[in-house]
Amino acid sequence: MVKPLDGKVALVAGASRGAGRGIAVELGAAGATVYVTGRSTRQRRSEYDRPETLEDTADLVTEAGGQGIAVPTDHLEPAQVKALVDRIDKEQGRLDVLVNDIWGAEKLFAWDAPVWEHDLDNGLRLLRLAVDTHAITSHYALPLLLRHPGGLVVEMTDGTADYNRDTYRVSFFYDLAKAAVLRMAFALGHELGPRGATAVAVTPGWMRSEIMLDVFGVTEDNWRDALDTVPHFAISETPRYVGRAVAALAADPDVARHNGTSLSSGGLAQVYGFTDLDGSRPDAWRYLVEIQDAGKPADTTGYR
Template sequence: MSAAAHPQSHPHAHPQPHPPLDGKVALVAGATRGAGRGIAVELGAAGATVYVTGRSTRERRSEYNRPEVIEDTADLVTAAGGRGIAVPVDHLVPAQVRSLVDRIETEQGRLDILVNDIWGGELLVEWDTPLWEHNLDNGLRMLRLAVDTHAITSHHALPLLLRTPGGLVVEMTDGTAEYNGKTYRDSFFYDLAKAAVLRMGFSLGHELGPRGATAVALTPGWLRSELMLDHFGVTEETWRDALKAEPHFAISETPSYVGRAVAALAADPEVARWNGGSLSSGQLAQEYGFSDLDGSRPDAFRYLVEVQGPGKPADVTGYR
């Protein structure tokens, strides 16, 4: 996925007396910015030790060439009350992922929560461009970034996660199975990438459930990530100015919101009831009672289906 200028930072820097995830170890793969950062910080606020990975560091940036780096995410995790540990990893390189998991095993002896939030495809999508006109190399790399990275990371991390009963795997995507199953996502490659990750949550549920762990696919709603705020030329303080250009942006949410969804799942002793399912931040807010940083509970995917999709005027009454 607070200080308004930093939507991912947590408003309560002091640890809770008995944090629900105290003693738990998490890996948020792809935590440089956006949902990954929001999830890492909220897991830290719940008391977890959180390994955060990505390709952008204080010494070296990815092709995004953006200011967000994994060390800052780790610092935010620690400031929120957990312990953040930044590890540079390219999740397309199996040897780097293997080394990461070996390090977690050596330092912690366990892994309780795996969040696969690796993406990195925003610069590769050619929206509203058919398959035969889309740059093929970019489209195939998008699939590698969305699919191969998750598979490589799970392949290496799941043996460690399965050592301790009750582990949780969260496959981060864009869209619920119901929504994506009926909606073309404006790009063959993007559509396929996000559908594949949804299926990962389902398939891993079948493989992990009998072995004492839980896997789900999870989507935020319209995320006020750093990239999205920049797209509209606004900040977290001024995000409502974007409503002039896009009134439906009123349903948007901070990265902390989906972060709180993951923290709620991780702290739920009955989380197995969700195994193999497709979930959204708005749905889980209703279930667990958490809210976004402003106290609201946006339900973006219900809004998309009932308001934005049918072309109704923007009105979030009853949706947040």
């Protein structure tokens, strides 16, 4: 079988779990060599204290048909990021896809807490993890990505430019972080486009990450049990769905038409024709606007 990303090299920064892992695996399934980074390893857990590790992600990439390479990296440390990019350059001589999925702040924001009541240290730490890490990684990785024409940068966020513009997101710090990443893709589009590369922002929908499943007390096998208490969770999707979105972008020879825009897994499924693992095409952001935010009863008819 011909794989569209054979010979391509990707860096998924923030790939221990969630969207990063889903993206890394799908890039591997398309034939790419994928460097996966983060702070959770088999030897040492990050402050998340979660069981998922970089090595596990790398193994899944290889099992999917690519080559997974785990490189523990703290993306707040410029020297570590520089060493990572130097290693990719030495081993591969190129970088075709950069996915900035670093986040690490689920435990740092308080829902609906105004800025004056929110823990300040946690809020500032959230901004550093969500914004500084992306900027540091782009600073060091983009010269390598620009060495060959056609490179792709994907800024992972939560929400589209339209949705985030009109909707308050969780808290001052969370809202600011997610809006900043959207703006990064816009700015990078202006800087990369004239130099032969493309930058986009991509958001999953309501994603059944490992952490989300734990919050609802379910697994991927029985996730629908959560609908008894959270009916709108019916629109949710696996991390592999947004992974397929990114893989489709990376394989598109005309990807530059998306430069500087914000895209969603559900929207890209309509463009490229891929599905989630169960064969459905959930369109979560349209659902959230038209059903959940409109106060209508949960009904995914026409949305997946």
